[in-house]
Amino acid sequence: MSNVIKFAVLIVGALMIALIVRVVIASGSHRSKPAVDTQKVLVSAAALPQGLLLRDEDLAWKPVPVADVPPGAIVSGAPDALELKGALLRHAAASGTVLVAEDVILPSAPGFLAATLKPEMRAVSVAVDDVSGNAGLIQPGDYVDLLLTQQMDRRTDLPDLAVSSETVVEHVRVLAVGSEIKRPKNSDAPETVGNRARTVTLEVTPRMGEVVSVAARLGSLSLALRSFATASRDPAASPPASAVQPAPVWAGDISRAVRDLPRSRAVQVAAAAAPAPVAPRPVAIYRGSEKSDATGSVAAGGDSAPSPLPSIPASR
Template sequence: MSNIIKFAVLLVGALLFAMIVRVVVANASRPAHNTIETQKVQVSAADLPQGLLLRDDDLSWKVLPVADVPANAIVANTSHAQDLKGALLRHPVSNGAVLTADDVIMPSAPGFLAATLKPDMRAVSVAVDDVSGNAGLIQPGDYVDLLLTQQMERRTDSPDLAVSSETVVEHVRVLAVGSEIKRPKNNSGEMSDTGSRARTVTLEVTPRMGEVVAVAARLGSLSLALRSFATESRDPAALAAAASPAQRTPIWAGDISRAVRELPRTPQAHASVSAPAPVAARPVTIYRGSDKSDGAPTLAQAGPTADAAPPLPTVPAR
C-alpha cells in the first residue's frame, strides 16, 4: 500500500513539473505586451526659413513613438500622406522638427503664387525656348541669372562689337515654369514633358529688376543660367541682398573669337571738317574791243565762282 502511495505522489509531482515547464516556455515565446509602437513621420532636414519652397533635400523621415506624433503629421505609407515637395513654408522650422499640413501652403491652394512672393517683390514672366530655358531642366524653386545677348551689326561696323552678352539680373527665384508652380513628382530622373514644352518662366524680382527685365526683353534674346543650391545661407533676406546686379563689363564677340578679331576692318567714311583744298588758278583772257591781252587772275576770280564760270567767247577782229 505504501508503494502505491509513493507512485501516486511521484506521478503527481511529474505532472506538476511538466505543467510548470510548459508555462515557462509559453511565456518565453510570447511577445512582450509593453512593446512601443512607432511611426515614420516627415521632418525638416535642416533649419529652414519662412517662405521657402521645399525640395527633396529639405525633407527627411524620422521614426517616432505613436504617442509623440502630432496631429496632421505626414506619416509614411498612409493613403492621406501629402507630398510636401514644392510646398511653401509658412514659418521657420528647426532641424528635425516634425512637419504638419498646417506648416505649409500646398501649390494647389488658392493664391499660392501671391503667397509665394516675399514682401515688396513682384512676379515677371520671360519667354524662353528649349535652349534659353536650359532644356526644361529649370524647376520652380530654383535660382537663376538672366543673360541678355544682343546682335549689334546695325549699330556698329566693327566685327569685334558684332555680338554682346551681359548679365542683367542675378540670383532670382523661379516661381513657375509655364503654368506649373510646383516641382514635378517625376522621381525616375527623366525630364518631364511639361518642363520641356514650357515657353515662359516666371521669376521673383524687385520692382527695379522688373523694369530691367522688360527693357532687356526688347533689346535682344534672354537666357537663363541655373545657379547652384550650395549657398552659404538659405535665408531669403540674404539671398535678396545678393540678387542685385553686379557692375560687370559686357562680353563682346571680339573677346571670345580670335577669328572675329582678325577680320579686316571696314573703312568708315568720315565728314571732313577741314577747309577745302585751294583751286588752281587758270589764265584769264581779257578782250577790249578788238584788242586781246592776257592777265593774271584776281583773288575773286581764283575762287570757286570764277573757276566754275565758262570762258568768254572769242570776238572776231574787224
C-alpha cells in the same frame, strides 16, 4: 559510488536546474513586455527658414511612437498623405520638426504665387526656349542669373562688336516654370520637347522688373542656373551685391577669327557704309556787268574794288 561523487553530481544537477529556470523566467519576462508601435512621419531634414519652397532634400522620414504622432502629420504609406514638395513653409522649422498640413501653403491653394513673394518684390515672366531655359532643367525654387545677348551689326560696322552678351540681373528666384509652380517628382518622366515651358516667372525688385522688360526688347534672354550650395537658404536674405559691374563680353573677346580680321577690311566696310561727302557748289556774284565768285575775284576787267550795289529803278 563514494559519497564525494554523489555530492558532486547533486551540485552539478542543481546548477543546471537553476540555469534552466533562469532562462525560462527571462524569456517569459521578454514575452510579457509589450512592443512599442511606431509610424514614419515627415519631418524637416535641417533647420528651414520661413518662406522656403520645400525640396526633397528638405524632408525626411522619422519613426515616431503612435501615441506621439501629432494631428495632421504626414504619415508614410497613408492613402491621403499630402505632397509637401514645392509647398511654401509658413514659419521657420528646426531640424527634426514634425511637419503638418498647417505648416505649409500648398501650390494648389489660392494666392500661392502671391504668398511666395517677399515684401516689396514683384513677379515678372520672361520668354525662354529649350536652350536659353536650360532644356527644362530649371525648376521652381532655383536661383538664376539673366543674360542678355544682342546682335550689334546694325549699330556698328566693326566686326569685333558685332555680338555682345552681359548679365543684367543676378541671383533671382524662379517662382514658376510655365504654369507649374511646384517642382516635379523625381519619378516623373522627362518632359518632351513639345511640352517644355516657354516662359519662366522670376521674383525681382521693381527696378529689376524694368530692367528685364527693356532687356527683352533689346535681344534674347538666357537663364544661367546658380549653385544651390549657398551660405543661407533664407529667401528673405538679400543677394550679395557686386562691387564692380562686370563689362560686357563682345564678339572680338571670344572669337579669334573676328579679332584677327584684316584691319583694312574693317576700314573698307566702314568707308562703304559712310555717306559720301557733298562737294560745295560754286556761288557767282553779279555787280552790274561784272561777275565774280564767292572769293571776290573779278571775272571782267575794271577796278578791283567792289562796285556799289545797283539802285532800285523807280516805279513807272
